[in-house]
Amino acid sequence: MNFINSLISNAAFLAQAVTDVPDPVVPDPVVPASAVSVGAWTSSMLLPIVLGAVGYLLIQHGVVKSRALFAAGVVSIVIAIGVAMGFTPGTFESYVLMLFCAIATGGGVGFLTAREPVYAALGFATAVLSVCGVLFMQSALFIAAATMIVYAGATIIIFLFVLMFAQQAELRTYDVQLNNPFVAATIGAILLATIAMCVTGDKAMLPVRADTTRAMSEASLPDELSSDAGREAAKKMDAIDPNLRYVPKLTAGLGRSMYTDYLLAVELAGTVLLVATIGAIALAQRTTETQA
């Protein structure tokens, strides 16, 4: 009886301890007053979307030669970059970021409009490498490097290999005659307009708030906040400039968080990779056996 009582009391104590876990020490979020009402949605943002959809349809229906439209697109992108640089004062970093975004969008457009599949794959490679540049500018160094290795190093090469294995010299009908370009362009334009409207709308972006709903190890906090001295320094810097944020920029922090907070997810990802490898080998082997 004593044992059971002690067990119950222990359980109650444990439950209370679980529920009373002190919140991970997170500094009070400092929300600048001007953080929310930036970048309101205007209907003039519909113009490039509609123009892009119309240009895509013109190319797909063969009305306009793709080279003329390509030149027009390059000129319009250059003009847009000039206008954006004129209207938004930015740093050199933001200009590099915009350049990467423009190159990635151009590669995507080339991927959409190219008739030859090899050119489409090269446009995709351009887009993905520029996306790696964007990620690099966002201080996601590990993601940028991994994307570059996995996409550009492995995926594109294998895709090109399969393309050259399966592609004949001349264009096939299924390369040229596409499925419902008008419907697809309409859906894409509506989707893009909706995304832009939701994202850039007024009060669309929530202010920055650290996630306190779940207990996390200190490794997932920014590195400056994982010690008392760092927290004090962070508060001092917040008092000086509220816009100064603590960007997770160390790859070591990412690794620590990945192998402490998200260890199960990492193990599951490894398992999925193993299963995919076995599946790919099995798929490739079965066909050779049936043919032999």
Add this chain to the structure above:
Amino acid sequence: MNETLTQNLLVFGGVLFAIGMVGFLTRRSIILMFLSLEMMLSGVSVNLIAFSRHHQNYQGQILAVMVLTIAACEAAIALALVVSLYRRKATLDVAVWDDLSETLLPKVLEAPQTLGEPEMIFPKLTPAGLDPMSRPISADFEAQSLGNGETLKANAPEAGTHA
């Protein structure tokens, strides 16, 4: 300023996603459809990284690592499938594999599209007589040409153009 950057990156990710979706809906080559999928995934990665920077933690980056892993698995499986499908029917058209889907749907008939002028290479020989490409030579060719002189005259400049 940071919100504006995040919003711009979200719009950029949306642009990549829309491009990938339009490509997936319109392309008919299996490989290019998979490339469109990868394009959509890269747009998602841009969104995740933007939110990771916006919220100052590593959760978005870790989710991007997972997306990358799944994309690599998908590429491996997809390419093995593409190679085995190509070995069976020797084409990359997805319409060939329509019988794997619902059979009750009406089939869309397509007219074969010609790519401009077909290239025909003629041998450069000395033109003589009738052009066999314009009109098949009948068995009574001699009698016809002797009896009707207009056929010879009509075919003469046509034969000369091939020289």
